[in-house]
Amino acid sequence: MAGESGALNIKEVAPGIYVHQGVHEMPDHENRGEIANIGFIVGERCVAVVDSGGSPRQGEALKAAIRDTTMVPVCYVINTHVHPDHIYGNIAFKQPGVSFIGHHKLAQAMSLRGPYYLEKAKRDLGIGLKREDFVFPDQLVQSTLELDLGGRKLTLTAHRTAHTDNDLSVYDDKTQTLWLADLLFMGHIPVVDGSLNGWIKELEQLKTIGAKLAIPGHGPVAAEWPAAIEPQMRYLEMLRAEIREALRQGRTMEQAMAAVGQSARNDWQLFDEFHRRNVSTAFAELEWEDH
């Protein structure tokens, strides 16, 4: 998992874009929450980190990997959303000259979830986080933000509620790479922690972007765009269609949780850990619709 210098294994998926591949596991004491795809983008003047990792230790390992790759300093740490496996490495990068960037709702999300996450980190991951380890963004993206890394333009987009209510995507002009993080799941079952309808809507818009490559938050380090989106789209649309049908038939939430989407079991890893919860979350959202 780590190289000789304690650096993270990374792969250059496009010129100057480096990704570390996570694992399809529930966060626990063994993997210490280090489960997501994380990495960085190198410009002439600046490096931008995209998601710092699932633990302070992984943040340090990412920092070491950057040092092994380039002399260019880190100027930005971009947190694509609030989930622990994407933000707990922040503390490793905190120093003068480094700006932390997130969706305009990220600070609030971190603040609301903070104490719960602190307790969970100790119990589930065996890592003792302190309040100071939660590094809040100092730059918030309202709709879009352009970063110039020196001969390299990144466009950050703040999405409407989808995977969470604070999702940020990164588009690299130079290589036409769309770093979607958890807006895109491959292999690992998609996790609905925001809005099912919103996520489908955002994906329909993202599909129209002429990117060559997409980087998912969980799955291979990179995949062809827009083909990469197909399995997830199928799953989310199936979830929506079957739940709407269950609602039309007057089924209860419990009945929907037992029956909806079982046909998709073999298509996704960690299905039993997340699918039924996806159903209850989506059910509580869709039951407000008129049919």
Add this chain to the structure above:
Amino acid sequence: MQTSPYVKGLWLALAGLIFSSLALAVGEEEAAWKGGLQQKFFGDRPIEESNNVIELTAPYRAEDPALVPISVTAKIPQTPDKFIKTITLIIDNNPVPFAAAFHFTPDSGKADITTRLRVNAYTHVRAIAETSDGKLSMTKAFVKASGGCSAPIGTDIEAAMARMGKMKFKLEGDKVIPQQPNLAQLLISHPNITGLQMDQITRMIRPAHYVDEVKLSFDGKPVMTAQTDIAVSADPNFRFYFVPDKAGELKAEIKDTQGNRFSYTQAVTP
């Protein structure tokens, strides 16, 4: 088959071990109830543990501890001679064990109630019915969940506050069958803040702000009234029965702990 005394002795010892550990497990699971909750809510009144009056259904392992579907099915109809007056829901190991109390009349049709609860730790969930003759009857289920009450507010709090108090009735089928119990569902939009979810920026516990009273009526006649506490999930949701005698208006009136009152009516037609 002849068993040697040695083997017999071994089996007895094993049985003894199993029974004593079962007793220990049962003892632990009943500790909160026997250790004070029963006394607090029902004093010395005898409670019959049975599924003959009401039966509770709950998932053994909760998928989402903040959204656990709980169902109470009434086994007796509501009649003027005998009816279920109250169903109380208690979650033994929650920070506030009292989850809700639902009150019914003979006109309710059926005293069934389904809702979604927050479960904070592995615990028994209990439903205690009081019938019109004053007798108490209890049904329970063990639920494995944790963190339901302290789980953070998952969504945009501003958006949740903006739509607070919005309500909707859903009926099974769009037309009602008069003079029969009809199944209906009340959806309430409310974040039901527990007072146990801390905001890290302000370093303050966000004060409790939840729905504590629900009154359902049909054409002015009470169908069900309830007192509810923090264990009811965000966006409180109740499935219940009512008996329309003809076309009329189903009405929900709710109050929350900040004194906000909301009401909603919906016409129902046979």
